[in-house]
Amino acid sequence: MEDTAVRFDVTEVSAAFTAAFGRQPDGVWAAPGRVNIIGEHTDYNDGFVLPMALPQGVRAAVGRTTDSRVRVVSRQEPGAPVTVGLDAKPGAVTDWSAYVIGVVWSLREAGYDVGGVDIAVDGDVPAGAGLSSSAALECAVAGALNDLFELRIEPTELARLAQRAENEFVGMPCGVMDQMASVSCTAGHLLFLDTRSMATEQVPFAPADRDRTLLVIDTRAPHKLVDGEYARRRRTCEEAASVLGVAALRDVSVDELPVALSRMDDEVQRRRVRHVVTENARVLEVVRRLRDGDLDGIGPLLTASHVSLRDDYEVTVGELDTAVDTALATGALGARMTGGGFGGCVIALVPTDRADAVVDAVRGAFERAGYREPAAFTAVPAQGAHRVR
Ligand code: GAF
Numbered sequence: 001m002e003d004t005a006v007r008f009d010v011t012e013v014s015a016a017f018t019a020a021f022g023r024q025p026d027g028v029w030a031a032p033g034r035v036n037i038i039g040e041h042t043d044y045n046d047g048f049v050l051p052m053a054l055p056q057g058v059r060a061a062v063g064r065t066t067d068s069r070v071r072v073v074s075r076q077e078p079g080a081p082v083t084v085g086l087d088a089k090p091g092a093v094t095d096w097s098a099y100v101i102g103v104v105w106s107l108r109e110a111g112y113d114v115g116g117v118d119i120a121v122d123g124d125v126p127a128g129a130g131l132s133s134s135a136a137l138e139c140a141v142a143g144a145l146n147d148l149f150e151l152r153i154e155p156t157e158l159a160r161l162a163q164r165a166e167n168e169f170v171g172m173p174c175g176v177m178d179q180m181a182s183v184s185c186t187a188g189h190l191l192f193l194d195t196r197s198m199a200t201e202q203v204p205f206a207p208a209d210r211d212r213t214l215l216v217i218d219t220r221a222p223h224k225l226v227d228g229e230y231a232r233r234r235r236t237c238e239e240a241a242s243v244l245g246v247a248a249l250r251d252v253s254v255d256e257l258p259v260a261l262s263r264m265d266d267e268v269q270r271r272r273v274r275h276v277v278t279e280n281a282r283v284l285e286v287v288r289r290l291r292d293g294d295l296d297g298i299g300p301l302l303t304a305s306h307v308s309l310r311d312d313y314e315v316t317v318g319e320l321d322t323a324v325d326t327a328l329a330t331g332a333l334g335a336r337m338t339g340g341g342f343g344g345c346v347i348a349l350v351p352t353d354r355a356d357a358v359v360d361a362v363r364g365a366f367e368r369a370g371y372r373e374p375a376a377f378t379a380v381p382a383q384g385a386h387r388v389r
Pocket of ligand 1: 039041044176178339340341
């Protein structure tokens with residue numbers, strides 16, 4: 001299994017800044033990627049989520065300038081700096097730099113006085129793995145601008161502004177979970193977030209103390225049609241809420257579900273609603289069990305979440321289902337896909353002495369199925385966005 005030590009080495013991102021812009025940065029900021037323990041496709045339904053920050057993340061070396069340009073380089077995208085004016089609008093750039101320039105746009109749109117900046121970024125969140133590399137990028141930059149321009153934006157508002165960058169500048173209609181996880185998670189905890197009230201609770205999570213391991217298995221399945229499918233599901237949920245006469249699907253309880261389903265004619269819509277309503281209930285139950293110290297008791301809820309995402313929300317692919325089934329057959333207490341789906345990662349809660357066997361079994365099953373070789377690591381809840389230097 002891969003080593004999971006925190007690798008926020010700022011030397012390389014600072015060197016990339018100096019190579020591109022010929023001076024030292026004013027500082028370096030970091031923001032993590034995340035895995036979501038449970039609460040999938042609930043955030044844009046005003047529901048509940050329970051993510052944790054990963055040690056992997058993005059570093060941003062940033063320096064103020066006296067002109068009115070934004071210049072951006074990335075260690076993962078060699079080439080000349082992407083350069084735009086401070087007044088760049090959505091559509092001005094459409095590549096990776098949109099996640100960075102979009103944050104400058106979003107803060108300025110909200111009336112914050114962000115001036116010219118040079119930005120170098122570096123990251124070690126595997127891209128396309130559903131571990132929120134984009135939110136990490138947005139939040140590292142947002143944190144840097146907040147500090148450098150002394151904007152005094154509160155964490156929740158900063159997450160909202162990063163989300164707006166992704167929604168309106170990048171064009172991905174995501175919810176707020178990933179940005180909140182990147183900004184507000186703390187080491188050793190899961191972040192229980194109510195995406196309607198934006199209330200948060202830090203839930204202690206230390207599986208190693210109970211001889212348990214939270215494995216993240218990256219299926220490396222190629223993402224296909226992700227954004228279109230995501231947007232379609234979001235739209236279906238909004239239409240269903242409107243049919244039911246509620247502000248969001250969060251307003252439907254499990255007890256009310258049979259009646260709600262009987263009021264919808266469309267079978268696809270019914271399945272999507274069933275997922276969201278039962279998933280919200282599962283998040284609350286997982287939090288309750290964790291507060292009671294019943295770590296193993298969350299296993300069946302994780303697995304039920306996967307089944308719901310597979311059968312009702314229809315966002316899994318063969319690789320995700322194979323990884324979950326194999327992990328469970330090899331002794332996992334619970335397993336599920338995590339993130340938006342259509343590829344990406346699976347999490348599995350396993351007795352620590354079974355962790356290697358689970359990873360080996362998944363590797364074997366993938367080989368037999370002709371899938372790409374998966375990658376795996378142990379997830380330990382890490383710190384949210386912060387200034388490194
Ligand atoms: C993606 C989105 F960005 C999140 O907002 C969330 O909806 C998630 O998919 C599914 O739970 O990561």
